[in-house]
Amino acid sequence: MAAVGSDQSLTLVVVDLVGIFVFAISGGLVAVRKDLDVLGVLVLAATTGLGGGFIRDVLIGATPPAALADWRYLLVPFGAGLLTFFYHPALGRMERLVDTFDALGLGLFVAAGAAKAIDYGLGPVPAALMGLATGVGGGAVRDVLAGRVPIILRRSTLYAVPAAAGAAVTSFGLQVGLSQTLVTIVGFVVCAGWRLLAMWRGWEAPVPRGSASV
Amino acid sequence: MAAVGSDQSLTLVVVDLVGIFVFAISGGLVAVRKDLDVLGVLVLAATTGLGGGFIRDVLIGATPPAALADWRYLLVPFGAGLLTFFYHPALGRMERLVDTFDALGLGLFVAAGAAKAIDYGLGPVPAALMGLATGVGGGAVRDVLAGRVPIILRRSTLYAVPAAAGAAVTSFGLQVGLSQTLVTIVGFVVCAGWRLLAMWRGWEAPVPRGSASV
C-alpha cells in the first residue's frame, strides 16, 4: 500500500482492528447460541472477524493477508472470542449495541476493503465488489459454518445495499483522485449511516414480484 | 495465456461470458425460490456465475481473476441477476431451456477451465480437476449459500461425470499437443453432449451397494 502515508496507515490499521473486534463478537454470540464449546466460540469469532479480509486478500493476490503477517492482528479476534465466551449474557442483552457496532464495523470494512483493492490496481467496479466482499464475507462464512443461510441473503432490513453503496462511493472517489482520507470517511458514513437508518426505520429491499415457479 | 492467439482469446472470452450468464441465471432462480430480496438475487447470481472461475484462479495463482481485472465481466452476472429479478416467472417456466443452457455453460466452463490450468503449467490430471472445479464450483457455492447440499453431490441424473470427462479430454488433448481450438471444442461437446443425453434419458451414476453403517 505504497500510496498510504504512515499516519493514514495507522488510522486504517486501527479502523481495521475495531471492525475485526466487532465482527468477532457477533461470531462468538452466534456460537454461544448454537451451544458450541470454547473452541467453537473462538473459531467462529476468528472466522467472522477475519473472513471478509481473507477473501479479499486471496482474490486480489495480497497473500499472506495482513492478519497472518502480523500476530498482533490475531489477538483481537481471539480476545473478542474469549470475552464473548465469559460475558455472553451481558453482551447478548446489549444486542442493540452490538448491532450498532456491527453497522460501524461494516462501514469500516467496506471503505477499507475498497481502498485496498484500488491500491492493488483493480478498477473501481471490481474494487467496489471487493469492498462489499470484505464487509459481508466474514458474516457469510460465519452463517455457513453455523448452518444457516447468510444474513446478506435473507430478506430483512437493508444490509447489503448500504454496504454496496459505501464500497462504490469509496472506489469511485479514489478513482477520480480525491483524497484517500476524505473518501474513506465518506464511504464509511454512507454505509454505516444508511445501515443505521435502515435498522431504526425498518427499511427493506425490494423483493421479486409474482410467485416463484417450482 | 501466452499460447492463445488473439482470435482464440476472443472466442474464449465470449464463451466464458455466455457460461457466466447462464450460471448466473440459475443462481438468481434459486434466490427467487428461496424468497430472497433483490440484493440476495444479485449476490447469488454473481457467486454462481463467477464462483467456479474464482476457485480455479485462486488455486492456480492467477490472481486477480479475469472477472476482477476487467469490469465488463461483472456486467454479465449482474445483468443476469436483474433479468432474473424482473422476469423470473417467465424464466422459471423455461426451466427446460435453462437446464439446456446450463449444460452448455457447464461444457464451456470445464473446457475453458482445463485449458487455462494447462496454460498455467499444471499437469493434465490436476488441470482436469481444475476444469471440473470451474464447471461445478459456482453451483456448489450457490447451493451452500442457499443452505442445501450441492447438486454435484446429490444423487440425480449425471452431472459431474460428463463434467469430469470433458475436462479430462481437454487436458489430455492439450498435453499431447493437439490444437487448442480443436481440443476445447471436443471437450465442450463431450461434456455438454453427455450431460444433455443424461438429462433426456434419465441416466444416473452408480450408487454404493449395501446399507451404510451408522
Add this chain to the structure above:
Amino acid sequence: MAAVGSDQSLTLVVVDLVGIFVFAISGGLVAVRKDLDVLGVLVLAATTGLGGGFIRDVLIGATPPAALADWRYLLVPFGAGLLTFFYHPALGRMERLVDTFDALGLGLFVAAGAAKAIDYGLGPVPAALMGLATGVGGGAVRDVLAGRVPIILRRSTLYAVPAAAGAAVTSFGLQVGLSQTLVTIVGFVVCAGWRLLAMWRGWEAPVPRGSASV
C-alpha cells in the same frame, strides 16, 4: 521449502499422503451415509483429504498447492474414495479404527501445516493458526458440503484443542531454532496423543455458562 533436506522432504511427503488418505476415507464415509452417488463419494473424499492443505496454501501464497503440482498426490484421495465406495460396509464397521487413523492424520497435518507456514516466513502465531486450518479445514469443508455443522464447532470430545496445541508446539519449536524433524514429531505426538486420550476418556472442552440470550 528450501530449509528441508531431501530425506526430511521425503518423510514430509509420505506423512502428508497418509494424512490425505485417512481424511479422504472419512469424507467418503460421510458421503456414503448421505446416500450420494459415486461421484459424490469421490468429490467429498477429495475435498476432505485436500481441503485443509488448499486453504493453507492459498492463504500463505503457496499456489498452486503441492497436490496440484504433482498428479501422484491426486491418486491418493481418489483411491481412498473408490475404496470407500466399494468397501464402505467393512470400513464403517471399523469406525474405531478410522477414528484412530483420523487422530493420526490430524497430528500429521497440523505439524506439517505449521512447519510449511514457518518455511513461508509466517510468524509462530499465524503459523500455528495455519497448522490448525490444515488439520481441521478439510473436515470443515466436508461437513459444510454435506449440510451439517462442522465437527470442529460441535460440542463433543476434544478435537480442536489438541490440534491447536500440536500446531503451537511445532510453530514455537521451529521459531526458537530446534531441529525440524524433532519439532514435527513432538507436535504430531502432542496432537495425536491428546486427541486419542480425549477419545478414550471422553474428555470435552469447557462450554459457555449461563443461558444464551435470544
